[in-house]
Amino acid sequence: MxxxxxxxxxxxxxxxxxxxxxxxxxxxxxxxxxxxxxxxxxxxxxxxxxxxxxxxxxxxxxxxxxxxxxxxxxxxxxxxxxxxxxxxxxxxxxxxxxxxxxxxxxxxxxxxxxxxxxxxxxxxxxxxxxxxxxxxxxxxxxxxxxIASMVKDKGKPVEDLCDYDKQPPEWFWKGMEAVRLAPSARNRQPVKIKYYNDVVYATTGEFNYNKIDMGIAKLHFALGAGGSFELGENGRFIKDAEAI
Ligand SMILES: Cc1cc2nc3c(=O)[nH]c(=O)nc-3n(C[C@H](O)[C@H](O)[C@H](O)COP(=O)(O)O)c2cc1C
Structure with a gap:
């Protein structure tokens, strides 16, 4: 791309x-x-x-x-x-x-x-x-x-889209910038990207649309940070693997 x-x-x-x-x-x-x-x-x-x-x-x-x-x-x-x-x-x-x-x-x-x-x-x-x-x-x-203003809630700052236990590396913030740009149902941005014990993973709610939003956010993170994201609740980000 x-x-x-x-x-x-x-x-x-x-x-x-x-x-x-x-x-x-x-x-x-x-x-x-x-x-x-x-x-x-x-x-x-x-x-x-x-x-x-x-x-x-x-x-x-x-x-x-x-x-x-x-x-x-x-x-x-x-x-x-x-x-x-x-x-x-x-x-x-x-x-x-x-x-x-x-x-x-x-x-x-x-x-x-x-x-x-x-x-x-x-x-x-x-x-x-x-x-x-x-x-x-x-x-x-x-x-x-x-119409966009009706179906698009105000976007969240990057800090509200992630959690971490220590300052993440630079590539993490590139991934987060990509997540910030990702579409989500009503722009609710329900996905959290977590960086704990040097592992990146993602969490969200249980609704089907939350799951679509999670797939979208993972793809954006993978492309932005340079790597691939495993699917599923425990899926982890793998740095430098092919995103797709
Ligand atoms: C799973 C999903 C479902 C969506 N469903 C609708 C929809 O039914 N009608 C609509 O007008 N927009 C829909 N959208 C578009 C969102 O409203 C839009 O992505 C969000 O407001 C962010 O705006 P942006 O895509 O311009 O950045 C949907 C987006 C996603 C990711």
Missing amino acids: DDIFDTMRTRVSRRSYTPTPIPAEAEAKLLDTIQYLNNKSNLHIQFVKNGEAAFKGFKKSYGMFTGVQYYFAMVGNKSDPLMYEKVGYYGEYLVLVATELGLGTCWVGASFDKEACKCDIFANEEIACVITVGYTPNSLSSREKL
């Missing part, structure tokens, strides 16, 4: 899309990335085109999203206890790849019509959420700004 912090700073949730189609080359890159991530994670992420039905005429999304044509359907195996965390970790990687391609994105857990989603959900699977993707106007419209 290019400078990862530039990409993370460029990414903000976008809820209005232009009709410009995603060109074949960018689509191929997204499809390759999805295949790679599905192989790694055992998720069943799908790229959906002509997907406007999931956002039109649905009261929960009324006025929130406009012009959605494309989204990633974040589908996975119901019996996998790490499914929601994987959705966050691997899905956010896809978000950052899309951002590098100049596309706008938004994680959507609630304001879409699950029933109208055009994707395959096999017997043992469920859809955790979708991520809208596509071209957007250059800057946020005043409507988008208003």
Whole structure:
């Protein structure tokens, strides 16, 4: 990836899309990335085109999203206890790849019509959420700004996002800066990154969205600090391993 912090700073949730189609080359890159991530994670992420039905005429999304044509359907195996965390970790990687391609994105857990989603959900699977993707106007419209202010709580300072028993090394703070830039449901930033006995791990609440937020925060930390993060409640950060 290019400078990862530039990409993370460029990414903000976008809820209005232009009709410009995603060109074949960018689509191929997204499809390759999805295949790679599905192989790694055992998720069943799908790229959906002509997907406007999931956002039109649905009261929960009324006025929130406009012009959605494309989204990633974040589908996975119901019996996998790490499914929601994987959705966050691997899905956010896809978000950052899309951002590098100049596309706008938004994680959507609630304001879409699950029933109208055009994707395959096999017997043992469920859809955790979708991520809208596509071209957007250059800057946020005043409507988008208003919606963002409604669904985005004020961000927390880095100090509120971590705990430690002694002053952590410099790379830890790079990881934390990346966590600060990570999206989370309603921007609640419910994940704590802990540094105790020279080990980095993460904790959060029990809700499924908390688990997605935890996967997203771990991926940001891994990319920012330079390493990989094991999934699961006791998962540890491994410095200098491949993030994905
Ligand atoms: C798991 C998850 C679910 C989300 N669900 C919605 C949603 O249903 N509707 C919506 O408008 N935004 C949704 N968002 C986007 C958040 O509101 C947004 O990421 C947060 O306010 C931070 O803003 P930013 O992404 O611009 O940094 C969701 C984000 C996450 C991570």
